[in-house]
Amino acid sequence: MKIVVSGGGTGGHIYPALALIREIQKEASEAEFLYIGTEKGLESSIVSRENIPFKSIHITGFQRKLSFENVKTIFRFLKGVRDSKRLLKEFNADIVIGTGGYVCGPVVYAAAKLGIPTIIHEQNSVPGLTNKFLSKYVDRIAICFEEAAPFFPKDKVVLTGNPRASEVLGHDGTKGRLSAGLKINQPVVLIVGGSRGAKPINEAVLKSLAELGEKPYQVLYITGDVHYDEVQKEVALIGSPKNVIIKPFIYNMPEILSGTDLTVARAGATTLAELTSLGIPSILIPSPYVTNNHQEKNAKALSEHGAAVLLLESELTGKKLTEQMDQILMDKKKLSEMKNAAKELGIPDAANRLYALMKELVNKK
Structure with missing residues (x-):
């Protein structure tokens, strides 16, 4: 053919x-x-x-x-x-x-x-x-x-x-965790704003770094190449908790996703396809700068089925973000329900x- x-x-x-x-x-x-x-x-x-x-x-x-x-x-x-x-x-x-x-x-x-x-x-x-x-x-x-x-x-x-x-199927999540410097036996939150990053997400994470350091889970925080140096300057002033790993970009996303318990991300179609295929719960922060506001509508397709939490950029704060992360990861029943809901939407x-x-x-x- x-x-x-x-x-x-x-x-x-x-x-x-x-x-x-x-x-x-x-x-x-x-x-x-x-x-x-x-x-x-x-x-x-x-x-x-x-x-x-x-x-x-x-x-x-x-x-x-x-x-x-x-x-x-x-x-x-x-x-x-x-x-x-x-x-x-x-x-x-x-x-x-x-x-x-x-x-x-x-x-x-x-x-x-x-x-x-x-x-x-x-x-x-x-x-x-x-x-x-x-x-x-x-x-x-x-x-x-x-x-x-x-x-x-x-x-x-x-x-x-x-x-x-x-x-994204069939990859080794353990290998992905190790490649990023993450522990094997502790829950992982992946925070990513796309290949170029997202400044509002970066600002929210930076404001909650100290609080994240006290959590019983670890965070892999991908800033995007464009924002990495600026983020590192802020981190140098604030201090980086041991359970937060910061990188500009990752090339082995399928492996990383396979070892992830919760993802914070934009609501691009490819990202959502990957998350639902693997059954990963998510906190979705749609970009408001896209045609027809389609990312918010993409996110609603997951949130209305219980597979994700929709958090608008206009409402995003460091406090709200960490509260949502806690509510999902520290409630085993909720986490399991969201995983199943995401998996049901996956193809x-x-x-x-x-x-x-x-x-x-x-x-x-």
Whole structure:
């Protein structure tokens, strides 16, 4: 099978695509892949490091206000469609899947017009503009949250989950704890604000450092590279408790997550897929700076099922954060209930579900 994957702009669109590719490669080594993205997007460097054939087109996203740039974007879209058709024909694609970002627009649209089977994968509970547009033309729409279904044509929607959920399974949590300098026999809270960190979360943690030092659990606190030096200056003044380990970034997240009892994080779709796949309770602090406030809606999809606690950034303080951590970790019954609730929401075989959907469409062709 010759598979074209397109997705870009943010890691939330790129990493699920790569997870899907890796899982398909395990099951079907003969499968061939072509990734179509933009030269200036994150996907350009990330995909190249994975040794996956990569081609680029030039396209920009629409601005949400009236602008002459949108006129230029229309012309870029039309050229992107022409370029995409050429690439798809050269590759002789059997199926095309878009995992989000404006680059998917011309690529998936071109495939639909060529009669190539198409799928879009929506990671969030509220879809973006590109997937809403493409939903009229694609064969299937794969979703990760049931809350996303009403935004799309009912007969096209399939709940598959996020392929990243498959990648975090089967890792050694003990190895993860040891690699981070954590104790084996004490509960672990992972606090992370994303790859670049989150200043409000960092500020809340710093204000509660002294109090955290007295807790019967340990904290692995990931500041993000951008904020690490600033945090360390503050820690030098406050003092760092022995049970709090501070790092700028970690590269073995699946192992770390496997050894985690509770996670404090933003509410990006990939993060939630990983947490529910492993059945990890969470305190979710959605970023208020994302399109359609989708992180808060993602978080509610977990909190309303008892798998997470939703804590808005506007209400975040060091005191509130530690109180929530205590209430979960020091109540074994509550912790167990949240673990079970998270596990019930997880779709650990997401990559296999998506691949099965792809094979079904190709066989129907």
